Amino acid sequence: MRLLSGFVLSCAAVIAAFAADPAPPRVVHAPRPERARVVVPRELPRAAGRAAPDSGGVIPNRLDGGGGAGAATVRPGGAPPLPTPVDPSRPAATDAVVPAIDVRFDAVTDGWTPPDPVMAVGRDHVVVLINTRIAFYDKAGTLVDGPYSLSTFFGIPSRFFEFDPLAIYDPHSDRFIVTVLADDSAARDSRIYVAFSQTGDATGAWNVYDIDADRDQADNWADYASIGLDRNAVYLTANMFSRTDSFRNVTLFIYDKQDGYAGTPLDNTHLIDVRTASNGSPFRLRPAFVEEVVPGDAYFLVQSGSSIGSEINVLRLTGPRFAGPTLDAFAVPLPLYFGAGSGRQPSGSGAASLGGSVWNGWYRGGRLWTAHAVGSSGDDVAWIHRIDVTATPTLEQTYELRDPGADVFFPYVVPDTEDDDFALLSAYSSPSVNVTGRYWNVAADGTVRGFENLRDAPLPNNSGRHGDYFAVGRDPRDPNRLWMIAQYMNRRSTSSGDQVVASARFEDVPAPGAPPPVPDGATVAGQPVQVTRAGGGDVTVTWDATTCPAPDNHLVWYDLAQMASYVVAAETCAVGSSGSWTGTPPGGSVGVIVVGHDPPSDTEGSHGTDSTGAERPSQATTCAAVKATAGTCVP
Helix, strand or coil, rough: CCCCHHHHHHHHHHHHHHHHCCCCCCCCCCCCCCCCECHHHHHHHCCCCCCCCCCCEECCCCCCCCCCCCCCEEEEEEEECEEEEEECCCCCCCCCCCCCCCCECCCCCCCCCCCCCCEEEHHHHEEEEEEEEEEEECCCCCCEEEEEEHHHEEEEEEECCCEEEEEEECCCCCCEEEEEEEEEEECCCCEEEEEECEEEECCCCCCEEEEEECCCCCCCCEEEEEECCCCCCCEEEEEEECCCEEEEEEEEECCCCCHHHCCCCCEEEEEECCCCCCCCCCCEEEEEEEECCCCCCCCEEEEECCCCEEEEEEEEEEECCCCEEEEEEEEEEEEEEEECCCCCCCCCCCCCCCCCCCCEEEEECCCCEEEEEEEEEEEEEEEEEECCCCCCCCEEEEECCCCCCCEEEEEEEEECCCCCCCEEEEEEEEEEEEEEEEEEEEEECCCCCEEEECCCCCCCCCCCCCCCEEEEEEEEEEEEEEEEEECCCCCCCCCCCEEEEEEEEEECCCCCCCCCCCCCCCCCCCCCCCCEECCCCEEEEEEHHHHCCCCCCEEEECCCCCCEEEEECCCCCCCCEEEEEECCCCCCCCCEEEEECCCCCCCCCCHHHCCCCCCECCCCCCCEEEEECCEEEEE
8 A cells, every 4th residue: 555645535525525426437347357377375485576675675655544633523413323332441241251362373474564464264274465475374373385475376577566465265155365456667557466266275276367457547556455245256446546646536346256266267347436425436445245145136335534524435236246237325424533543652653543444344134334443532442333234324323442541443343143242353552552453342232341452562563554454254164253363563673563363252152063964966946035133133034825835845044155054944834825934043144945845755955854853964865956946856
C-alpha cells in the first residue's frame, strides 16, 4: 500500500451524500487468463528473491495511516441509538466458559516494513504470507514447507515489485486461494497474481495465474487489495491509482474459483468504478466472507470512511457473476464518528491505525458483521456492527468495545456459529503496553467474556506504520475454533515486526465428531424447502406438496463445507402433502433437503438415521450415484 490523503477521500464521500443516484460501474469481461504455471512448493528453492537490506526495507505506501484525532462520539439528530458499551472491566457471564489461547507460534518474517501478515487455515495446514514470503505450517506450529519468496512461488518477473498479499480458505470446496499485487511502474503494467490449490493439501500443487489489473483502465495500477468469497466466486477489490499517484476508482474483480481449481482459463467480470449510494468512491472496500448459501445467491461488500463518517456503505451483488451481475448500494446510518488516531505506546511514536475504515465483512444467517476503529474521549475504540441484510440493509446492533486508557484498532470480527456472540481480533496498545494483537470474546449482551494478548511486545513499533492487514478465520474441522495472525515487535527491531499465529476455542463446548460418510455422488439434488427462524436457536422447515414426492421422507441436514449430512430430523413428510418441522439445526454452516426412506433392502444417496435411530449409511447397492428427489436413482 502507498501514501495519499485519506482525509480528502473521506470528505469527498461525505460531500457526495448530496449527489444524485450512483452511476453504475463499468462492466468488463477480460479475456480469460490462462494458467501460467503449476507450482509445487517443495520443488522450489527456499526463501529466494527480494531480501531486505540490513537496515530494514520499506514497502512503499500510498495511503495515509492516520484517521484524525480521537474525539467524543456525537449523536446527530435522527441517528440510530449510540452503541451498546462493551467494557472489559465488566464481570464475565457466569455461564460462559472461555478457553484460553492454546496454540501460539511465531511465523515467517523478513525484515521489511511493514510485513502485512495474512493467513488461511484449512483442515490440516496454516498458510502464512507476508509482503515477501509464503510458508506452510501444521496446526501445532511446525514449519512443514517453506518459506519461499512470493516472486518464486508466483513466478513474478524481477522487474515487478510485489506487495499486499492475501490468503483465504474456501470451505465450500476445501481449497486455498492466495494472491499478491505486482507492479512494473516503468512498463506501466499492474497485475494481480492468484494461485489456487488443486486439493485441500496446501503443500501440494497450485495453479497460478496473473490477471491484468489495469484491463480497460490504462495507466492505472492496483493498490491495497482485499479478498472475499462465496460458493460462486472469489472477489478481489483494489484502490486504483493513476501513474501520477492520483486516486482514480475502486474496482471489483470477480473470478471463477472452480476454473482456478481445475486449471482452466478463468471466467471473470471486472466492475470498474464502483460507487456508494451517495455516488462516492468506497475507498478500502471489503468483500465479505460467506460460508453459507445466501437467499437469492446475494453477495455483500462493506465500507466506511476513514476520517469522519455517519454511515456504513453496504453493496449487494446479485445475478450471474460472469454475465450481467447487478450491484445495488445502500447507506446504513450510524452516529457521527471520527476515525481512530495512532495507537499510544510507552515510548517511541504512535502506531498508525488507518482511521475509521472497516477491516472485514462476515455474513452469517442473514446478517453482515463488520467492525472499525473510531476516536472517543481520547481513546481509540472498536465499533462492531450487526446489519440485517435480508431486505434493505438495516442496522440491528452496534457495540462499542472500549478499554479505558488504551487503544483498540485494526478490528476484525467473527460471529459465533449459533447466536449473536462474537470474537474480535484487534491491534491493542496503551501508554503502558507496546502495540500487539489482542483476542476478545464478547457475548451478545455486550459482556466481555474473555480477552488475551496474542504476544506481549518487548519493543514499540517506531516505524510510523503498523501495516495494512491482520487476519482471522474459523477452523474447518471445528467451527468453534478461531485462528488469528497479528504483528508485534520482538527483540530484533522497532520498525519491522514479527508475526504471531494463535488459536483458541470460542467456548468450552464439545468439538464436533467426524461427520458421517459423504453421500453417494457427493451431492443429493433436493427440491427447495423454506427455512425460517423460530424461538431461541430453533428454526422451522416448511415444505409444500411438490417438495415431498416419496413416502416416509426425512429432513436431512448437510454440512455445506464438507457436503456430508449430519442429522435426519424426523419422518414427517408424506406423499403429496405439505408440512413443517421445528427444531434445532446442527451447528455450523448447514443446509437442509428432503430425501426418501427406501425399503430396508435398498439404500440411497443420503445418510442419517431412520425412525428407530438405526444408522442409514450411504453405501449403496441400488443407488450407486445420486438419489433424485423423485425417489429414483440417477446412474
